[in-house]
Amino acid sequence: MKFREIRVGELDDLIASGWYRRQKIIPITPSRALSQAINPNAYPNDIALLMAVAEDDSLAGFAGILPARLYLTCAEPERFFYNSCWWIDPGKGKRASMPLFYRILEITGERVVLADMTMHTEQIVEATGRFRVQKPVEGIYLWFRGGAGTFLSRKSGYRPWVKLLASPVDLAINGMQYLRLQGMQKAAGSDNFTVRPASFEQQDVKAFVDRMCAGNPLTRRASDLEWVLRTPWLIPCKLCKKGAHRYPFSWKVESFVQYVLRIEYNQSLAGVAFVNFRDGIAKVPYLYVLPGSEESVAQALLLWMLRQPVHGLFTWNQYLLRELNRLNLPAVIKRKVYKRTAYNLVLSEVLDTSFELQDGDGDSVFT
């Protein structure tokens, strides 16, 4: 087995190479590569991708590194790194798993934040003795509208009659939900907060974002979000043909739209939300709020979402969770989800144990 390291400045060459074209499973998608090539927090010489290549020249495993900035008070931002992916071929890659992970630690000087781990990864990471593993954060995945037909039609092995059967059920559920949501919105009342689309070309939005994340060392600044907006990692393609390549993480979806929203009170900015809709589910990677307006901003954002063509929400955002509880939002499906995070002990010297990650931290903001 050989190990290859690809630098940020070499990503475009990699995706243009013959080796890449020959792979059944690819280590990075073109959209991820192009995005990471212009990461404002990376240098061309930074290693972005580690690959284990089997004797037959096929991919046996890979791991990604996403450079980021740690904003500490009274200092220039320091560097740290997110692990953006870690995949091992179950057959060929057994021996590659640990070397890849330990190499990431070597390259980054053990300055890694793992923003969203599976339970299995959490166990591995804890076992290394080199990480501080945080208590899992509880979030929610809820549907406020029925969408079983659409959801099932995306599953593999789908039969068209399933959608036919599910559609009348969805229709009935949505009729009832309409009345329940109307009732909830009436009860919530209106406190004159408005929500409307914005852009990072608006200087006040940019300045607000940078002002509101002061004191939060990991939260992405406006310059990062401009980059994220320009280079999403997901490709919306309803009728995409099944290509020759496979990628083990999110890549092709039915729909993906990103929004920057300004939330105002009496025409003055009280919040900025970075929201995306992926296959009918809303996510809020970042929410920047004027202190004291948390409840009203979260309520305005939730009520705005209910008017959008989405059927659910996936979030760990504490303001939104509190507001969902307070409003007692009627749900069709509701389930708890957990976010597992860890960071290298080296970083514990500069990171407070109580720091909060936003939903978009790590590479989640791109997907």
Next chain:
Amino acid sequence: MDDYDAIRQRVEKVFREVFRKPSLVLTPGLSAAEVPEWTSLQHVQLIAALEKEFALRFEFSELVEIETVGDIIRIIEQKSSV
């Protein structure tokens, strides 16, 4: 007892603790393929426990070389003699 044997005994002690098999006997040729409990998770625990036992850090290039118990003992021996 020479260095190799002393290291082998300590490695064996770590293996027994990690795999919770008090009667496990190590041979230089023993590999992950022959020990069902030697999964990727156990491998990390093993590496971390060996690092602690011998107060050393394995490097990427060394981890790549590890296939058998003999490889582990040889690497530790080399690192200890530096």
